Amino acid sequence: MKSFVMLLLLLCLATWGFSQxxxxxxxxxxxxxxxxxxxxxxxxxxxxxxxxxxxxxxxxxxxxxxxxxxxxxxxxxxxxxxxxxxxxxxxxxxxxxxxxxxxxxxxxxxxxxxxxxxxxxxxxxxxxxxxxxxxxxxxxxxxxxxxxxxxxxxxxxxxxxxxxxxxxxxxxxxxxxxxxxxxxxxxxxxxxxxxxxxxxxxxxxxxxxxxxxxxxxxxxxxxxxxxxxxxxxxxIPSASGLERPDELIPGTFSLHQNYPNPFNPATRIAFDIEKAARVRLTVYNLAGQEVAMLVDQYLTPGRYQAGFDAGSLVSGVYFYRLSNGADQQTRKMLLVR
Incomplete structure (x- = not known):
């Protein structure tokens, strides 16, 4: 039963992450x-x-x-x-x-x-x-x-x-x-x-x-x-693997908690953009050093997902920050090997 629930969850996530x-x-x-x-x-x-x-x-x-x-x-x-x-x-x-x-x-x-x-x-x-x-x-x-x-x-x-x-x-x-x-x-x-x-x-x-x-x-x-x-x-070409799971137009600028968290070695980060702007999604280590730039491009309003593969990083706490030039939000995530 537990494996069936997990499979169902994965199927739902796959569906949510794909639109046409x-x-x-x-x-x-x-x-x-x-x-x-x-x-x-x-x-x-x-x-x-x-x-x-x-x-x-x-x-x-x-x-x-x-x-x-x-x-x-x-x-x-x-x-x-x-x-x-x-x-x-x-x-x-x-x-x-x-x-x-x-x-x-x-x-x-x-x-x-x-x-x-x-x-x-x-x-x-x-x-x-x-x-x-x-x-x-x-x-x-x-x-x-x-x-x-x-x-x-x-x-x-x-x-x-x-x-x-x-x-x-x-x-x-x-x-x-x-x-x-x-x-x-x-x-x-x-x-x-x-x-x-x-x-x-x-x-x-x-x-x-x-x-x-x-x-x-x-x-x-x-x-x-x-x-x-x-x-x-x-x-607009991007190396971020950026996805737009649905046509939702959010009313606020918002950064969501990554899923899964803790993770090993890959996770996904969702965020909402309420107005068109150049958007950056960046990952930092505890020392404040940038370790990954996931998104750096002009986006229209919508909900987006970006993938993050930490295969080359050591276990520990990392921070990810979303900014659009006027606003920014930061959250914490945990990489566990």
Whole structure:
């Protein structure tokens, strides 16, 4: 009976620690697999024309990346339409690492829709603007007009750039990043409806249903770790193993007791964020020395969990501190070998 209760508890904890969103993640480890842990369906992509995978340095994430040749056209990764990739009047975010070799036009990074239809369709898109090289987030409205917001920062050729845009539909804001470890560079007003469509998702171009010219405004260079989700924490890379167990929006800033406690060697720490901010969760020893940085990133309001593995530490009392720049809380935990 005791073992059954323990099993039930573990199952409940596992369920509490897992939640889903729409979207996908493509890491291009010599394949077009959707590796997202948060999405509801598998959305693999297929290479088009001369698109391929490459591993020449410098690498950004993993052991390979998507290579879109600068000497040919219509190179992109095509992901077939899925309800899991359509967003209708809800939050949506896109991020990627990009290494542009040529910036001489509008270059589409991610686009859900088709250019050759009338009216054209774009559920959501991330692209590089012509001449200014700014990052742009856009949709097409009910009148077939592109609605665009642009970053204050620019994209640089021949180096890896992080790019991200998150549309908080309920707040009417688009946040834009060029560094995953920092708060968004831009917070822009944007009040537009999102219209799902039955068209493919194109990574590295804007898809056209025309075999002779299957894409337009292609990106030239390398792309890696492309992410799409309705949750901000899914699109901003983090080494923390951060999870959001539910969609609860707490009313207070709060740090919870870790579980299990005492622990050996791993435990989990839950915390609540009531307003968007750059958040840090840090572990210290009794001497006040920092031994681990579990979270250091910009988060939207919600309840989160972070894992802590103390496999390299000695037994004893440790403290963990949550801070957001304005408030902080500290708790104690016990590692027992």
């Amino acid at each position: 969103s729409k979207g996908g993640r493509w890491e291009f480890e010599n394949n077009g697999d959707d590796t997202a842990a948060w999405d509801l369906a598998d959305n693999p992509g297929a290479l088009q024309n001369q698109a391929g995978y490459a591993d020449l340095p410098p690498l950004q994430q993993g052991s390979a990346y998507l290579w879109l040749d600068t000497t040919s056209t219509h190179n992109f990764l095509k992901v077939e339409d899925s309800d899991d990739l359509d967003f209708d009047d809800e939050n949506v975010g896109i991020s990627a690492w990009i290494y542009p070799v040529v910036l001489n036009d509008v270059h589409y990074l991610v686009n859900k829709g088709e250019q050759s239809k009338n009216p054209k369709t774009t559920n959501y898109s991330l692209r590089i603007a012509m001449n200014s090289n700014q990052l742009e987030f856009l949709i097409r409205d009910a009148n077939n007009q592109a609605q665009v917001v642009a970053s204050s920062f620019t994209i640089t050729e021949n180096t890896w750039n992080f790019v991200a845009a998150y549309y908080d539909f309920s707040a009417g804001k688009v946040y834009m990043w060029n560094d995953p470890a920092q708060p968004p560079v831009d917070t822009l007003n944007f009040n537009q409806s999102l219209f799902g469509n039955s068209e493919p998702l194109a990574i590295g171009s804007w898809y056209r249903d025309d075999p002779a010219n299957p894409s337009i405004k292609d990106f030239k260079g390398r792309m890696d770790d492309v992410r799409i989700s309705g949750r901000m924490e899914d699109i």
